[in-house]
Amino acid sequence: METAPDVRRLTAVLMADIVGYSALMGADQNATMDALRQLRGGLFNPIVDQHRGSITKSMGDGWLVEFPSISDAVACAVAIQTSLIDHETIRLRMGIHIGEVVFEAGDVFGDGVNVAARLEALAEPGQVLISDTAVNSLDQKTAALFQGGTAQKLKNIERPVGVWSWPEHQPFKATTDTKASGSAERPAIAVLAFDNLSGDREQEYFSDGITEDIITDLSKVGSLLVISRNSSFVYKGKTPDIRQVGRELGVSHVLEGSIRRAADRIRVNAQLIDTQTGAHLWAERYDRKISDIFAVQDELTRCIVDALKLKLTTAEHKRIGAVPTANPQAHDLFLRGREAVLSSANTKEMFELALRCFNRAIELDPDYAEPYAGLGHAYTREFQNKWLGIPNSLEHSQRFVDTALQKDPEMPYAHYLNGINKFWRGEQAASHAAIERALSLNPNYAMAIGMRGINAVNSGTPLDGIPDLERALQLEPRAGHLYTHFMGMAYLLAQDFDTAIARFTERIEASPGTDLSRGLMISALGHLGRVEDARKMRDELRGINPDYSFSEHVGRLPLTDASVTDMLLDGYAKAGLDD
Known part of the structure; x- marks a missing residue:
């Protein structure tokens, strides 16, 4: 596998951390998780989006967010902290720095991250701390809102860093001078x-x-x-x-x-x-x-x-x-096919309908890129569900995706599908790059946001994928059942078996024909010793797919750690069931 080169850039970095996260989870895990979901979906993610931010990493109890300008980062941080002043449960600490960051092997490093993390650790609940480098990059009006500037020696940072603070009680009004601040609130x-x-x-x-x-x-x-x-x-x-x-x-x-x-x-x-x-x-x-x-x-x-x-x-x-096709009938067929391939009715009939529509659209206009991407999507679904039983469905998908990208290199849909295929091939760096390319062309692309979350679930830190999956679920109801499935998988891999079962139950209700959600749910039930419930679920699974093999299905998952596969198979075995 070819190793992707690291990527370096100068950027504004915001680090945010939930105050007393472990204590909150210990006191009432369910209430804390509900509060965090509401925080992410209703406040944190939307405010980050409004200020042109990109959540680069989510750690369960915190976030690393990138911004194109320091003014955006500061305005976002203060807007979030102001909104949380009267929150009953959640308080945040925040640190901001502007510096070089390095993206390598699915992680992010560098001076920008290190200094921001040290400032966040120093901050009081509800407070925003920024570095002297950051405050010197602000316009005078915004910089005047911060107090301090005392140089401090931060852990593992060679030079002393001047630290400036915005206390939660101090009002903040973002400047409307876009030339000075580099940030104007978007409609x-x-x-x-x-x-x-x-x-x-x-x-x-x-x-x-x-x-x-x-x-x-x-x-x-x-x-x-x-x-x-x-x-x-x-x-x-x-x-x-x-x-x-x-x-x-x-x-x-x-x-x-x-x-x-x-x-x-x-x-x-x-x-x-x-x-x-x-x-x-x-x-x-x-x-x-x-x-x-x-x-x-x-x-x-x-x-x-x-x-x-x-x-x-x-x-x-x-x-x-851009006009994708001059043939209205081809476009109409593409819309029909897209509706079928995205349908929550995850069936062979919908797959075959999508193939007919996309193939006919290509017959009418061989240069129309989107139906090729649609075929790529359909065969990716076939690879996952094995409706036709062919061994090379993923190769079919990649061929159609490559054709789509040749005909239209700036199609977010095709880059997203390219990311899916690379994911199933176990090429995580290439998958991440393709998904990021899709999001650079369409920042609100829900399926690509969801795929970024799925990549995180399978990368060894499964709960890091939850924020993107929740965001995707909020943005796109058609694929919601799929994001719910991967939330269940994230909690299963994190060995939070009760929450995993709850998510798998939701997915089964939304997509009654699913087999893998049932198989993974059996594993979770087995780990909890709920043998009778596991057997009932196995009966349902056999009714849907009499030839289903859990070990074979799990073996196709691109998991980075073999011990995770063993854990899944062990749960199934603990249910007392033969594969």
């Missing part, structure tokens, strides 16, 4: 599921697919925070108060609309609404031929950008204006 938008007015429920895939394409196009605008479909589709089929949507999703604007399709014509109505006032900032109706659907999406995206007074970069102009 945030949610795209609600467009109503299908075609009078045919069979067209639901089309209205949902177009809505998802609009979300994807808007996600390419770096100065705009876009809520993914898991959050926005909660309101599908409802008539919510837009102001309430704004409060619940934390967005400044909502896009809503409808789609009517008849023969070769399409009518799209869309309106952009300010969630603070409920006022319509912009509205438009498009009556076009179905062949103009990409032009409609392009115009709609640019109108929203203009209404929000944003400026597109040259790269964003190019990405938004």
Whole structure:
């Protein structure tokens, strides 16, 4: 296996740690885990996103977060600490430094990390400590909010470091001078599921697919925070108060609309609404031929950008204006196939439907990249589920993914699938690189965020993957059952068997045909000595797949530690069951 070179860059690093984590877990583990889930999904992750941060590492009781500027890091830290002042359970310590970091073998090192970690350890609950290097990089207005500057000798840091503090009681107002601070608060938008007015429920895939394409196009605008479909589709089929949507999703604007399709014509109505006032900032109706659907999406995206007074970069102009195919029937087939391959009905029938749709789309337009990626996705699912019993499904998948990337090197979907395939091949560094590339093209790509979490689950520190899996679950309901499965696996590998069983139970309810979730649940039950429950689960498993072999299935998992495989097999054996 080829070793990936290390990556070095100068960046702003924030280290955050939960105060008294062990004591909290010891006092009430379930309540603490619930509080942490709410903290991650409802506060920490969204605020990090709003300030252009990237959670590089999660340690269960803490985070390492990167930012493109020190102003972003400071504004994010203070916003989080301010939000937690009245929290009943969770308090955080934070340290910030700007310096070189090194990414190597799935981990991160360097001066930026070391100094930030030492500052975080010095901080009081609710406090933010930053280095002299960091404070000297801030504009004067923001730097004036910090006190101190006394040089201190930090453990394993050669030079003395001047330490500056922001106490929790001191108010903070981020500067609006983007030239000085390098950070202006981005507008945030949610795209609600467009109503299908075609009078045919069979067209639901089309209205949902177009809505998802609009979300994807808007996600390419770096100065705009876009809520993914898991959050926005909660309101599908409802008539919510837009102001309430704004409060619940934390967005400044909502896009809503409808789609009517008849023969070769399409009518799209869309309106952009300010969630603070409920006022319509912009509205438009498009009556076009179905062949103009990409032009409609392009115009709609640019109108929203203009209404929000944003400026597109040259790269964003190019990405938004790209037309993947000139054949509307091929695009329609791709939408059908994508709906099938992402369906929670994880069945051979859905797999075969996806193959028919993608192959027919390619017949109609051999240069259309997305159906090749769709075939890659379908064969990856076949590799995992063995519907056809062929030995080389992963090779089929990689061939189609490579073709997709040749035809469109900037397709996030194809880079994500490339990351999946490298994951199953055990090439963790290459998988991580592919996933990071997908996220660089679409930072709100839920499936790629989930895959980053899955990589962490299998890398030897399973609980590090939980934040990304929870974030992905929040963003994308279609694949939610899969993320729930890997949460169960994370807790099983961490030997938290009760929590693992709870997650596997949720996954089985969402995807009744799953076999591996049942097999892993049997292992967890065996470790707890719940033999009768394990036997009932084995009966269910045999009913679904009479030829299922747990040892064979586990043997295909790309686990980095052989002792982990032994632990899984040992739990199954403790249930008193033959494989």
